[in-house]
Amino acid sequence: MNAVSELYNRIENLHLWEKSVVLERNQYLAEYGAVEKKLYYVVSGSLKVCMRDGKEEHIVRFGYQGDFITALDSFISGKPSDFYIQAIKRTEVKVISKAAYLSFVALNPANRQLWQDMLEQLVLQQLEREKDMLTSSPKDRYQRVLKRSPQLFQQIPHKHIASYLRMAPETLSRLKKS
Amino acid sequence: MINVEELLTELAGLTRQHIHTVQSFKQLPPETLNRKPAAGGWSILECVEHLNRYGDFYVPEIELRIQNSKRRPSTVFKPGLLGNYFAKSMLPKERLNKMKTFKSMDPADSALDPSVLDKFIDQQEQLLQLLEASRQTDLTRVKTSISISKWIKLRLGDTLRVVIYHNLRHIVQAQKLL
Numbered sequence: 325m326n327a328v329s330e331l332y333n334r335i336e337n338l339h340l341w342e343k344s345v346v347l348e349r350n351q352y353l354a355e356y357g358a359v360e361k362k363l364y365y366v367v368s369g370s371l372k373v374c375m376r377d378g379k380e381e382h383i384v385r386f387g388y389q390g391d392f393i394t395a396l397d398s399f400i401s402g403k404p405s406d407f408y409i410q411a412i413k414r415t416e417v418k419v420i421s422k423a424a425y426l427s428f429v430a431l432n433p434a435n436r437q438l439w440q441d442m443l444e445q446l447v448l449q450q451l452e453r454e455k456d457m458l459t460s461s462p463k464d465r466y467q468r469v470l471k472r473s474p475q476l477f478q479q480i481p482h483k484h485i486a487s488y489l490r491m492a493p494e495t496l497s498r499l500k501k502s
Numbered sequence: 503m504i505n506v507e508e509l510l511t512e513l514a515g516l517t518r519q520h521i522h523t524v525q526s527f528k529q530l531p532p533e534t535l536n537r538k539p540a541a542g543g544w545s546i547l548e549c550v551e552h553l554n555r556y557g558d559f560y561v562p563e564i565e566l567r568i569q570n571s572k573r574r575p576s577t578v579f580k581p582g583l584l585g586n587y588f589a590k591s592m593l594p595k596e597r598l599n600k601m602k603t604f605k606s607m608d609p610a611d612s613a614l615d616p617s618v619l620d621k622f623i624d625q626q627e628q629l630l631q632l633l634e635a636s637r638q639t640d641l642t643r644v645k646t647s648i649s650i651s652k653w654i655k656l657r658l659g660d661t662l663r664v665v666i667y668h669n670l671r672h673i674v675q676a677q678k679l680l
Binding site for chain 2: 388389470474475477478479500
């Protein structure tokens with residue numbers, strides 16, 4: 325079993341979830357400039373993690389069913405987050421407080437290992453994302469992401485995928501057809 | 503847009519060829535069937551067993567979706583973005599390109615006897631019937647699950663292409679061992 329589902333099961337078995345929350349489309353899970361004190365697990369639906377750049381919004385990452393999600397910069401540093409998290413469609417998440425989660429992780433070496441495994445996977449994913457960003461050809465960026473996470477194209481609306489790929493929706497349409 | 507008649511004729515033709523080739527493997531001595539290439543990789547029986555494992559998933563899945571569909575037949579099929587991508591990536595290239603497999607689908611190191619060939623032929627006969635049955639439905643609007651991801655569904659026409667092009671891929675691989 326992978327680290328994510330194992331962590332979820334352990335938290336579930338210890339009844340550590342504080343509550344479930346249902347977000348309507350476009351509702352915020354975390355706001356820009358807030359200090360993150362929660363960790364979330366996506367039960368259903370999907371979310372986007374974004375940063376604002378002047379008037380433009382850049383999508384940094386998506387959260388799908390079966391993922392953990394949080395404003396990670398703030399979760400780790402304790403400082404206000406540069407990101408916000410918004411539901412793309414009606415989304416249900418389970419909530420655990422950062423404090424409860426950190427004591428859960430400290431509970432035993434196995435939990436610590438799982439958290440480390442998950443963070444390592446995240447680092448690898450972020451490095452792939454950094455390669456995306458440094459890939460200048462839109463076509464190559466599109467093909468990298470198509471190969472890496474095909475499910476994106478069935479779960480996330482076109483305009484959000486275009487934003488994630490840093491291209492105009494029209495460019496993405498053209499690439500999809502080619 | 504693809505003409506349904508042409509597509510199903512192509513896929514049925516390939517499937518008949520696959521049956522024919524595997525029939526001819528039955529004449530070979532067990533040593534030949536089990537011989538692994540010096541450079542590493544699967545034996546003939548391992549190639550066929552790998553296809554059987556996918557068949558175990560796809561034959562009942564496709565059958566179920568065709569039976570439960572209430573769609574009227576259509577003479578054209580429109581491939582989906584992902585389905586088209588997966589189908590094309592299955593087709594063997596000039597120099598056979600290596601792909602990763604899933605552990606549960608890797609037959610290496612399991613005890614295999616020539617009965618895997620009979621099982622393959624049985625499955626392909628069923629697949630021929632399903633190709634025939636799929637004329638009575640809409641290859642674009644009927645969707646099937648796939649074995650590799652819970653989160654992706656493909657159009658029936660794409661699933662048939664993926665499965666049969668994947669068969670082709672490994673039948674070509676097996677033939678190269680002779």
